[in-house]
Amino acid sequence: MNPYGEPQSSRARARVPGSAGSTPDDDQPRSSYSGSARPSGSARPAPDAYRRGAGGRASVGNGTSGRASVGSASVGSASVGSASGRVGGSARVGGSARVGAAAPPPGRASVARAAVRPGTSGFGPADGPDDEGSFGGGRSVKGKDKSKAAKRRRRTNILTAAAAVIVILLGAGVVGGTYFFDDVDLPPLATEEQSNVILDSKGTVLAKLGDQNRTVVPEAKINKVVEHAVAAAEDKNFYKHHGIDMKGIVRAAWNNFTGGATQGASTITQQYARHAAELKEISINRKLREAVIARKLEGKYDKDQIMGMYLNYIYLGEGRYGIEAAAQGYFGKSVLTPAGQKNAVTPYEAAVLASIIKQPEPTDTxxxxxxxxxxxxxxxRWEYTMANMLEMGWISKEVYDKRAYPKVKPISKSSASKSTAGKPVGMVMRHVRAELAEMGISATEFDKGGLTVTTTIDPDVQKAAEEAGSRKSEDSPMNGKPATYQAAVIGIDPKTGRVLGYYAGDDPDGLDYGGYLSGNGKEITGGQSPGSTFKIYTLAAGLREDISFKTTWDGTKLRPNGTKISNAGADPGTVCKGKIKFCDLETATVKSYNFPFYWIADGIGRDKVITAARDAGIKHMYTDGNDQFPNGKLVDLTKTDKSTWEQKGYFDNEVAFGQYRVVPLEHAEGVATIVGNGVHHDAHFIKSVTKLDPETGKKTVVGGEKTEGKQVFDPDQMSNLQSVLKEIVRVDDRDLRNGQQSIAKSGTWEFKEGSGDTWFVGGMPQLAATVWVGGAKGKVELKESNGRDMFGAGTPSKVWKKFLDAVIKAKDLQNEDFPKRVETGNPDSPFANGQEPPPPPQNNNDGNNSGGDCVLGVIGPDCNQNNGGGNNNGGGENNGGDDNNGGDNNGGDDGGGDDGGGDQPGGGAPENTPETQLPTLNPTLQPEN
Incomplete structure (x- = not known):
């Protein structure tokens, strides 16, 4: 027996699971119709839709003509008297049914030796050999057992079967009349749920989102051999009957009422009717209602339309709904490819698909x-289908004789192998949902399915991002770091704004460390302090105001409130090679000193720094925490201006060197603007969105990317900035593979006594890259493997180089150069505050140094810049190598001063801010469920 109660014959009638959540009707326990009848007079009332007359009991008598009431009366052990009843007439569907006996008084449901006269069924003409609705009268059955008990058993079986047929005939008659036929409404066509297919930029499936893997296709475009194969397997007389197979109904009734295999005897039309009307229970009432709907479907739609609805509905195993998903899944083909063309579904493949419908899934039996x-x-089963295709003339004898079972694609090792489930790239899906909403595609429309979304994700770049940033990757500089450490790696095409690679954590359902986008894609939930990497926007603002990199700045000048601006706690005599009072902006940028940037913001106005950041791509920025907003207030820079930004409690001049938290993805967009010669593109994850028109089969573009850029910074000024940022790559020894030119800026922000956020940003002309390393779920003091504090020039720069080198190799990129430097700006800008340098030293005639700037060749600003210190308190530019103890400012290009957050030596807030008042800049949200 199969799970639907039918014999396991390959030629048995097909059964198809219903909609999700429904139970195949033949899986249910048999109703009271298929077991023994209820005691006389205790018939169960039918549902309201079927209840008519007194008590809803089906009665057959021999009184005057009246209207028969079909309810849920039990038939089986009903009393049998001497009265005879008959069903006469030749009622047809759509006509008026006459029942030849009125119902007896309310009481027991009685069947009085009901004799069914030979005649038509009432479901259409019965004069053709192919008519499915005709059947003859009852016939006597003679057995070998002559005992009275055997005779009683045979008589009971015959009467039981006759009663079943009578009920069906009564139903058929009722169907033909206004009593029942008009009472059953034709349900609206089922709206089949489809999946949304998410592709990477190469067309590979990243995910199929939706409850069902289904693609609805127009019937008119379906290869006819597929339709014929399905008819051959499920209902070979589909194109001849009028929606109802009476022979099948009689066979099913006999089995159901005699305790045989429970059957449904449904045609393709009835199967679809059951699905459309969501008819699930097993009962004669259900069969009658199903038959009515089938007849009405046949009256409203032609056979091809009904076949199309059916093919888009059926389940074909392995999670595939509808014929298109099945053809793609089992053979990698589309049923829309016309017969005879390359990659069209063959008759043999069509027969395989059709044969699965009968029972798509394995069961215990x-x-x-x-x-x-x-x-x-x-x-x-396939042989059975092929034979029926030949019999019905849907294939030639030659095709049949050459038949060979086709090769089917094997089951994938894991359904997740073609999905983003549990994979880092799955985080992209929430950004996809957010962008669809921005395109005007609502959540409701998305949930209906049928969309094909092609993302910007390049598989090579995505792989490189994950392998560089994930602690789980053995080749990642993050490998071996504590579980409390987290990285984000974002790669953006600076020429288009396409996000080509996006690693924002290993758990796609957790916290989005790249975009801090909520799981529903509707809100930003956090950010990180960018430290000195934010200086690229301060420089862009300064270049707009005609400030030259040759301007000099005084590092000893105090703030207006009388506090000094510190630079990583370095001895003032070593800052800028001893030229702290007249330090040029280029050196200050490479060394990442804070004081010039503070005074740029003070001179041109911090609002202009924020404006430059906004123009580059920073859309949101957090204020410091306060009593009202303990974790800071998220400010939308696109909807506010100077009048808001300069209010008390918002942003001070420290914005110039990255005190205030931003979203890494938005920072990556801004970095791409600098890399892209000052042309801004909105960072985005979607290239195109198409939808298949179920009527025409054509794909319609319903959404797409906008790659037009906007020149927000002067290209000459950007070439000037890029040339300075090239030096940082050289100083940090981060030259890329094959000598590819690149630019970069490192950054660090403090936490407690160490580093809490570390960054390395920049890129090459082909790809902008942003790397952040910080705490997972909350701030932690970041350490390198040697126990020293982590800075941007340490692990983040290694991740950055690993990422870009892998992309260069995988894509076999040819070298590209940044534009040739054009020096811009006024070296004597009025905003600059550097003091006049002292006159050059004079030498004695004997050639001995009289003191000058390098006494005895040991002491003085003109001595070796790494004389035990440089800018590193005993480190030189890179004392400590890559870990920098670290490079430029007492522990790195960013150690503790400019990037340590504020300006207090060793990190901390500006000196006028007590340590106890420091805002807690932890992202407060836990990973989402």
Whole structure:
């Protein structure tokens, strides 16, 4: 027996699971119709839709003509008297049914030796050999057992079957009349749920989102051999009957009422009717209602339309709904490819698909007809289908004789292998949802399915981002770091704004460390302090105001409130090679000193620094925490201006060197603007969105990317800035593979006594890269493997180089150069505050140094810049190598001063801010469920 109660014959009638959540009707316990009847007079009332007359009891008598009431009366052990009743007439569907006996008084449901006269069924003409609705009268059955008990058993069986047929005939008659036929409404066509297919930029499936893997296709475009194969397997007389198979109904009734195999005897039209009306229970009432709907479907739609609805509905195993998903899944083909063309579904493949419908999934009692689970029975069922295709003339004898079972694609090792489930790239899906909403595609429309979304994700760049940033990757500089450490790696095409690679954590359902976008894609939940990497926007603002890199700045000048601006706690005599009072902006940028940037913001106005950041791509920025907003207030820079930014409690001049938290993805967009010669593109994850028109089969573009850029910074000024940022790559020894030119800026922000956020940003002309390393779920003091504090020029720069080198190799990129430097700006800008340098030293005639700037060749600003210190308190530019103890400012290009957050030596807030008042800049949200 199969799970639907039918004999496991390859030629048995097909059964198709209903919509999600429904139980196949033949899986249910038999109703009171298929067991013994209820005691006389205790018939169960039918549902309201069927209840008519007194008590809803079906009665057959021999009184005057009246209207028969069909309810849920039990038939089986009803009393049998001497009265005879008959059903006469030749009622047809759409006509008026006459029942030849009025109902007896309310009481027991009685059947009085009901004799069914030979005649037509009432479901259409019965004069053709192909008519499915005709059947003859009852016939006597003679058995070998002559005992009275045997005779009683045979008589009971005959009467039981006759009663079943009478009920069906009564139903048929009622169907033909206004009593029942008009009472059953034709349900609206089912709206089949489809999946949304998410592709990477190369067309590979990243995910199929939706409850069902289904693609609705127009019937008119479906290869006819597929339709014929389905008819051959499920209902070979589909094109001849009028929606109802009376022979099948009689066979099913006999089995159901005599305790045999429970059957449904449904045609393709009835199967679809059951699905459309969501008819699930097993009962004669259900069969009658199903028949009515089938007849009405046949009256409103032609056979091809009904076949199309059916093919888009059926389930074909392995999570595939509808014929298109099945063809793609089992053979990698589309049913829309016309017959005879390359990659069209063949008759043999069509027969495989059609044969699966009968039982798509394995059960405890039968393995079904999916060849990946049960090839033996699948082939047997396939032979049956092929034979019917030949019999019905849908294939030639030649095609039949050459038949060979086609090769089916094997089941993938894991359904997740073609999905983003549990994979880092899955984080992209929430950004996709957010962008769809921005395009005007609502959540409701998305949930309906049928969309194909092509993302910007390049598989090579995505792989490089994950392998560089994930602690789980053995090749990542993050490998071996504590579980409390987290990285984000974002790669953006500076020429288009496409996000080509996006690693924002290993758990796609957790916290989005790249965009801090909520799981529903509707809100930003956090950010990180960018430290000195934010200086690229301060420089862009300064260049706009005609400030030259040759301007000099005084590092000893105090703030207006009388506090000094510190630079990583370095001895003032070593800052800028001893030229702290007249330090040029270029050196200050490479060394990442804070004081010039503070005074740029003070001179041109911090609002102009924020404006430059906004123009580059920073859309949101957090204020410091306060009593009202303990974790800071998120400010939308696109909807506010100077009048807001300069209010008390918002942003001070420290914005110039990265005190205030931003979203890494938005920072990556801004970095791409600098890399892209000052042309801004909105960072985005979607290239195109198409939808298949179920009527025409054509794909319609319903959304797409906008790659037009906007020149927000002067290209000459950007070439000037890029040339300075090239030096940082050289100083940090981060030259890229094959000598590819690149620019970069490192940054660090403090936490407690060490580093809490570390960055390395920049890129090459082909790809902008942003790397952040910080705490997972909350701030932690970041350390390198040697126990020293981590800075941007340490692990983040290694991740950055690993990422870009991998992309260069995978894409076989040819070298590209940044534009040639054009020096811009006024070296004597009025905003600059550097003091006049002292006159050059004079030498004695004997050639001995009289003191000058390098006494005895040991002491003085003109001595070796790394004389025990440089800018590193005993480190030189890179004392400590890559870990920098670290490079430029007492522990790195960013150690503790400019990037340590504020200006207090060793990190901390500006000196006028007590340590106890420091805002807690932790992202407060836990990973989302």
């Amino acid at each position: 039968h393995k079904g007809y999916d060849p990946n689970y049960n090839l033996t029975d699948a082939k047997d």
